[in-house]
Amino acid sequence: MISSFIVTGFLGAGKTTFMINAVRDYFKDRKVAIIVNEIGDVGVDGKILQNVYSNVLELPEGCICCSLQSEFEKGVYEILEKYNPDFLFVETSGASNPFPIMLSLQNIGSLLEAVICLVDAKNFRSYKSNETFRYQIGSSNIIVINKADLVSQEELKLVEEELKAIKKEYNLKDFLTNEEFFKNFKIYVSSYGKVESGLFEHTYPIKDLPNLPEQLANVNHLKESNIGEYIVFLEKELSYEDLDKSLKNLPANVYRVKGIVKLKDFDTYMVLNYVFGYTELSPIENYSGKSFLVFIGENIRKENVFAL
Ligand SMILES: Nc1nc2c(ncn2[C@@H]2O[C@H](COP(=O)(O)OP(=O)(O)OP(=O)(O)O)[C@@H](O)[C@H]2O)c(=O)[nH]1
Ligand SMILES: [Mg+2]
Structure with missing residues (x-):
């Protein structure tokens, strides 16, 4: 069974930087494939990633959380066949909600190790009211407060407190039972996406996703936001x-x-x-x-x- 990580977070939070460091530092001896999706039909991340890593599939245009869901599933099968990787990293576009991708990976039979949300500590206040960002936090079980080099210890603490409040409000809940899905989540702090190895050693794989109302599981976020x-x-x-x-x-x-x-x-x-x-x-x-x-x-x- 292939294990996967979803890397989400708002525009420019440091998702690509985090993946490059994570794969280099902690997955050197493992077979890793990367799927990256960006807004727009001219991708930059795919080109950057291809320079440091060969097993990269770029899904351009749209956002995988809405219009590209079937394209995404096709892409995953393609990459499994081509590279037979042990681990799959999926970077979502900064404007997508990761939930439909979580569903797709579950449907495909992948073991979802973690949904990791990168947060830009410096610019958090400029986008913290964005709904998609709030759903990104709600759908993650690991939060990485990145760009710690750009803020003081006091600011980091404040960001952490605000994130905990957003997590509480937006945490995934089962639509039918109202039960909170992520009972536990972890917060890490990083600069340039460099995290301690513990993040990958102690993940809490995500199983049996909750039922969500149709409008949450399947929204055209690009249009809405x-x-x-x-x-x-x-x-x-x-x-x-x-x-x-x-x-x-x-x-x-x-x-x-x-x-x-x-x-x-x-x-x-x-x-x-x-x-x-x-x-x-x-x-x-x-x-x-x-x-x-x-x-x-x-x-x-x-x-x-x-x-x-
Ligand atoms: N100072 C500082 N800059 C960072 C840090 N992490 C990333 N950056 C810079 O932030 C910019 C965006 O980083 P990316 O990794 O491309 O961010 P992203 O989330 O993948 O961006 P999108 O895919 O466009 O949403 C780049 O210039 C990075 O070098 C950090 O911890 N500190
Ligand atoms: Mg990126």
């Missing part, structure tokens, strides 16, 4: 300064920008990561396509995206 994306292909090479200036002027409804760009200042293509005002660049090997940026946000429109 109005989170959308806009892709821009860059025709000319920019300097980092120009790009940074434009990013600093983005409106607040654009939470996340990610892409692969060739800039005047660097010889290689760079992965650009922008999360709620913070920008990071890192080199990427084996990329030869066009430079592009994906802008993700709430009610995003062409006017929100800068002209390049």
